[in-house]
Amino acid sequence: MNIDKFTDTIKACRFCFMCRHLSGVGNVTFRECDTPRVRAAMIDGITRNPSEISNADFIRTVYSSDLSAACRFHCVNHFDENGLNLAARRDIVEAGLVPGDVSKLAARLKERAQAPKISGGKEEVLYLVDFLDDEVPSEAEAFHKIMKKAKAKFRVAEGCLAAKALRILGFDSEAKPAFEAFAHAVKASGAKLLVASDPAVYDALKNDFPDLGVKLSAKVAHSSEFISSLKLKYAKKAGKVYYLESDFLKNYNDSYKYPKVLLKQIGAECVPFGTNSEESYTCGEGAVVLNELRPKIVEDMAKYVEARADNPETDKIVVASPYTRARLSQNTKLKVSTLVELAASCL
Ligand code: SF4
Numbered sequence: 263m264n265i266d267k268f269t270d271t272i273k274a275c276r277f278c279f280m281c282r283h284l285s286g287v288g289n290v291t292f293r294e295c296d297t298p299r300v301r302a303a304m305i306d307g308i309t310r311n312p313s314e315i316s317n318a319d320f321i322r323t324v325y326s327s328d329l330s331a332a333c334r335f336h337c338v339n340h341f342d343e344n345g346l347n348l349a350a351r352r353d354i355v356e357a358g359l360v361p362g363d364v365s366k367l368a369a370r371l372k373e374r375a376q377a378p379k380i381s382g383g384k385e386e387v388l389y390l391v392d393f394l395d396d397e398v399p400s401e402a403e404a405f406h407k408i409m410k411k412a413k414a415k416f417r418v419a420e421g422c423l424a425a426k427a428l429r430i431l432g433f434d435s436e437a438k439p440a441f442e443a444f445a446h447a448v449k450a451s452g453a454k455l456l457v458a459s460d461p462a463v464y465d466a467l468k469n470d471f472p473d474l475g476v477k478l479s480a481k482v483a484h485s486s487e488f489i490s491s492l493k494l495k496y497a498k499k500a501g502k503v504y505y506l507e508s509d510f511l512k513n514y515n516d517s518y519k520y521p522k523v524l525l526k527q528i529g530a531e532c533v534p535f536g537t538n539s540e541e542s543y544t545c546g547e548g549a550v551v552l553n554e555l556r557p558k559i560v561e562d563m564a565k566y567v568e569a570r571a572d573n574p575e576t577d578k579i580v581v582a583s584p585y586t587r588a589r590l591s592q593n594t595k596l597k598v599s600t601l602v603e604l605a606a607s608c609l
Pocket of ligand 1: 274275279280342343
């Protein structure tokens with residue numbers, strides 16, 4: 263089983279309370295089973311009695327995890343409870359035990375994960391768009407505004423968010439061919455740089471592709487890195503903002519530095535949010551499609567964030583992830599913008 267590769271993590275986490283406060287789901291459900299310790303203890307039970315993997319409560323719990331990886335990032339020994347969860351999902355898929363709601367969602371994602379479309383031209387930069395752009399159209403509009411100011415040329419390509427989501431749900435065998443089709447299309451396009459606004463897509467290109475043995479012929483940057491590399495002059499300062507870290511950029515990619523580089527360039531004065539700097543306030547960004555699978559939990563996670571704002575109706579909240587922007591805007595009164603939207607508003 264895939265979980266057998268995580269024996270050290272299972273042994274370490276099953277009796278450890280240290281990161282229970284970092285479970286975004288556990289913080290709103292108040293259920294012990296939604297903490298790293300009890301998830302690991304349940305999986306420990308499955309290594310002793312593999313037939314227990316078919317337990318419906320266990321499967322539901324595994325697919326309710328927010329996968330922020332805050333536990334792994336802040337654990338003193340970096341035990342990978344996040345990876346253990348993903349391995350359990352793969353085991354559930356491989357055992358043919360996928361529950362109906364996950365199965366329906368995966369079918370929709372498989373349709374979305376068809377061969378990517380890349381607009382014509384010879385520009386070496388490809389800006390990746392995805393299905394989240396329908397929910398947050400202002401993100402791409404802001405990117406276009408910044409590129410116009412910089413007189414930077416680029417082409418638009420459909421990214422690989424659906425395939426990333428399939429992998430997060432445990433469907434590696436469906437995600438890999440979609441990643442391969444994407445890599446093939448990029449190579450055929452002659453592009454040299456892929457710019458992803460969605461941290462989940464950035465993480466897929468940086469980590470999932472090599473992990474599955476898929477080679478990319480182009481370099482990869484998150485939009486914050488690309489925009490900051492343009493060294494634009496901004497007419498206005500962003501001022502006081504609360505920057506909520508991205509799961510993928512912080513916890514999955516060693517505190518990727520470019521969001522803060524861009525914030526500095528636009529004159530943002532970042533002030534701490536909430537009660538500690540370890541928690542994830544992304545509403546389940548790491549689980550990519552948690553809003554489609556567990557909408558009530560995600561709504562509660564958004565309200566949990568709102569309850570921690572100093573002045574919910576006036577604070578300027580900034581996020582890296584269009585997913586988090588959509589969830590907070592949908593479920594709270596918070597004034598939220600993405601990094602790209604904020605940068606565009608400062609031009
Ligand atoms: S990830 Fe680290 S802190 Fe969290 S439960 Fe496991 S051993 Fe404890």
